[in-house]
Amino acid sequence: MMNKVMVITGGSRGIGAATAHLAAERGYAVCVNYRHHSEAAQSVVDSIRSVGGKAIAIAADVAIEADVIKLFETVDDQLGKVTALVNNAGILEQQMRVEMMDAARLQRVFATNVIGSFLCAREAIKRMSTKHGGTGGAIVNVSSAAARLGSPGEYVDYAASKGAIDTMTIGLAREVADEGIRVNAVRPGFIYTDIHASGGEPNRVERVKESVPMRRGGQAIEVAQAILWLLSDEASYTTGSLIDIAGGK
Template sequence: MRPVMIITGATRGIGAATARLAARAGYAVCLNYHRDEGAAAQVLAELQDLGAEAVALRADASVESEVIRLFEEAERALGPVTVLVNNAGTVDLQSRLEAMSEARLLRMMKINVVGPMLCAREAVRRMSRRHGGQGGSIVNVSSRAALLGSPNEYVDYAASKGALDTFTVGLALEVASEGVRVNGVRPGLIHTGFHALSGDAERVDKREAGVPMGRGGQAEEVAEAILWLASAKASYATGTFIDVSGGR
């Protein structure tokens, strides 16, 4: 039986690169997206051209009822889910803490922390041997910001990714004996459109001189780490992280 992967936030950047790589590796892929139906259709067509079985499902991955529906529809379309890639996330305009509103902080934590926890919950309910599942893998897409703090840019985003890292370790230990592995990837400065959300679309270009390897990374390089952690090649890895950051 071919493995089935759900990727949240799968229509751009790291999510889309992971979907393409997964399709080439023989996964059936559920592309989750929130708003951009056109981008979802484009990525879906690419996967189908690669010969992959794939669906694109709209759902807000930070809303409980929509997360439940996402998993139910994915299973109906593709079969039992064996891999979850928690990639959906957001960042806000660069700012110091004293200028951040409560609404911004709550939104950041809901999307970047509560959402992945809800998705992971639904995955565990299906994958865990405790619930009659056959095991599986969860990969959380964090950020080097979790360790660096992102001062004068977005400490709220960094804090949300720090929380995601703690959750990754805790859940890994909780379900390790039930056939479910939980790991994380921490991208550094990666050339994607994500940085435009911070108000600085050229952020990677401006900062890559400070990366020991002297360049920003590519989404495909992060996708390779995600696919390795998701696969049986990483069968003895849980509660761990791969930093894809050029040494930064």
Template sequence: MAPVTVITGGSRGIGAATARRLAHQGHDIAFCYRRDHHSARQVLADIHATGRRGIALAVDTTDPDQVTGLFDAAADLGDLTGLVNNAGVTSPIGPITDLRVDDLRTVVEVNLVGYVLCAQQAARRMNTGGAVVNVSSAAATLGGPGEYIHYAAVKAATDTLTIGLAKELAPRGIRVNAVAPGIIRTDIHAVSGMPDRPERAADRIPLGRAGDATEVAGAIAFLLGPDASYTTGAVLRVAGGL
């Protein structure tokens, strides 16, 4: 039986790269996205081109009923073996004094509440073991001063969620880890109002460049796979030295 993995936020960026990577490694994939139907269709076509099965659903991961629907759909592919908690948002870059309450609430809802709801569904359905990978951020330990302290704080909560879940679910053979990307070339920077941020930040990254989504996908695939069979509760930094 092929592994069955759910990926949230799978139409673009790290999620899309992970979907393609895992399909090439033999996973059947159920992924969700919010609005970009065109990109979702492209990712789904790439999954099918590998010979694997795939499902793509438009889902709001902050809605418990829609999250349940995503995991119900994934069950049509077989027993769930993996979850990649990736769906995330940021808000316009700026100092804490300019932060709008609506943006704060959205960042908390998507990046924390959504992760918890998806992890809860995975924990309920992984009856024969499995693996969860939460996508955190290097900002969790850097703090995001002057840019997005609220986002960094929520990603620190992701790390805590990872550690707690790892300890709670280990007796059931479910491993829980996280990746903490640094500055990666994805569309998320456009949402923050600084689409060229990866290029601007290159000189302060020890490796001298921003990362690529495929490099994060490789770390996620490792944590989901058998080579990480004794790894749980870890936060793997993929940040070029930041």
């Protein structure tokens, strides 16, 4: 059987960590990519290894092209060719209105959320595509329900970056569909993760959950399960799809 090798960006916490654990349970060798949280990433790796799984942690800032190239070359050497990419790394900044945002903030958000996803997809396709001698694979982009909702008064820039990810997912899926690669996205809604603290409101999900038809926030594992389905053979005829995991919102 072909080795299943997953690269998950931003894999040290939240949705990324939940996806890494679930992927390892399902037989993937997992590369947990992180930018700053080396201890958290190592803890995910240790936990996977403790139950017999295979995992490594690699530091790389996906907004930096050289880092991304090095990330994939290291995976080639240590785990083998990537067969699954989860573009999960994403940032948001302090909640504010658009008229308060400076260019530096916008560049940071788009560099990580959009350019980082493109660079990682590029490196994965070079390895997966039958056009390049690969055996195929699957990519799942982690977008956000914010792409539909716009996040007014909070972070329209983050929402716009995720709108770009939706468009990238559809275009890229069609571009590589006959090269053995499927590309899909999940669009999580209000999920209990640390990202809300970056926006200055750690308890944001509690504040907004009543606006969700299901009247609750989501758990990272609920997103991870959808990601793993999209990567699996059960989703073999699914590409260019955006799955909302947002409790009906």
